[in-house]
Amino acid sequence: MTNPSEKYQYVSSAKLPTKLGKFAIHGFVETESDQEHVALSYGEWQSDEVVPIRIHSECLTGDALFSTRCDCGAQLERALQNIVEQGKGVLLYLRQEGRGIGLLNKIQAYKLQDEGMDTVEANEHLGFDADLRDYTICKLMLDKLNVKHVNLMTNNPKKHKALIEMGINVVERTPIDHGITDDNRHYIRTKTEKLGHQFSEQQLKK
Numbered sequence: 001m002t003n004p005s006e007k008y009q010y011v012s013s014a015k016l017p018t019k020l021g022k023f024a025i026h027g028f029v030e031t032e033s034d035q036e037h038v039a040l041s042y043g044e045w046q047s048d049e050v051v052p053i054r055i056h057s058e059c060l061t062g063d064a065l066f067s068t069r070c071d072c073g074a075q076l077e078r079a080l081q082n083i084v085e086q087g088k089g090v091l092l093y094l095r096q097e098g099r100g101i102g103l104l105n106k107i108q109a110y111k112l113q114d115e116g117m118d119t120v121e122a123n124e125h126l127g128f129d130a131d132l133r134d135y136t137i138c139k140l141m142l143d144k145l146n147v148k149h150v151n152l153m154t155n156n157p158k159k160h161k162a163l164i165e166m167g168i169n170v171v172e173r174t175p176i177d178h179g180i181t182d183d184n185r186h187y188i189r190t191k192t193e194k195l196g197h198q199f200s201e202q203q204l205k206k
C-alpha cells in the first residue's frame with residue numbers, strides 16, 4: 001500500500017473564525033495533481049480521546065449555493081454545529097466534487113436526472129462509476145491533527161470502511177440525516193438503495 005505521506009503533503013494552518021465558532025483550518029495538497037484539500041478543527045484533545053469527525057466531499061451547489069437538490073449543505077452545517085456543541089471535532093473537507101466526477105460533469109448528470117435518470121444511472125450514462133472517491137488523504141489529515149479514535153458522522157458505509165482499513169479506530173458512527181426535502185427525497189432514496197447509505201424508512205418519510 002502506498003504511504004499516504006508520499007502522495008499528500010501538509011502545507012499550513014491558520015485560525016478560521018466562522019459564524020458557528022472559532023475553528024482552525026489546515027491545508028493539504030495531493031502532490032501529483034496539485035488538488036488542494038482542507039481540514040477544520042475545533043477545540044483540543046489528547047490522542048487517546050474519541051474525537052467527533054465528519055468527512056465531507058465538496059459540493060459547490062449544496063455547500064455554497066444553497067441547493068436543495070442534495071442534502072450536502074444541510075449536513076455540512078449540522079456537522080459543524082455538532083462539533084461546536086461537543087466542544088471538539090474535525091471536519092475533513094475533501095475536494096471530490098460530484099463524488100469525484102467534477103463540477104461540470106455533475107451539472108451534466110443533473111441534466112440527465114432532470115430528464116428522468118437517477119443519480120447512479122446519470123453517472124454511468126456519462127461513462128463514470130457511481131462513486132469515484134478515494135479517502136486515503138484522511139489518514140495524513142487525522143495523523144497531523146493527532147486523532148486516532150473517532151465518532152464518525154455519516155450515513156455512508158464506504159467512509160466507515162475506508163477509515164477502518166487505514167487503521168483509524170471508529171468507536172462510533174453517528175447518522176447525519178439533516179436536510180431531507182421534497183427536492184432531494186428521490187436522490188436520498190437512490191443513495192440508500194444503490195449506494196448503500198444508511199437512512200431509515202422513518203427518516204425518508206419525514
Ligand SMILES: Nc1nc2c(ncn2[C@@H]2O[C@H](COP(=O)(O)OP(=O)(O)OP(=O)(O)O)[C@@H](O)[C@H]2O)c(=O)[nH]1
Nearest residue numbers: 056057058059070096097098099109119154155156
Ligand atoms: N455525481 C453526482 N454527485 C452528486 C450528486 N449530488 C451530490 N453529489 C455529490 O455527492 C457528494 C456527497 O458527499 P458527502 O456529503 O460527503 O456525502 P455522502 O457520501 O453522501 O455520505 P454522508 O457522509 O452520509 O453524507 C459530493 O461530492 C456532492 O458534490 C449527483 O446527483 N451526482
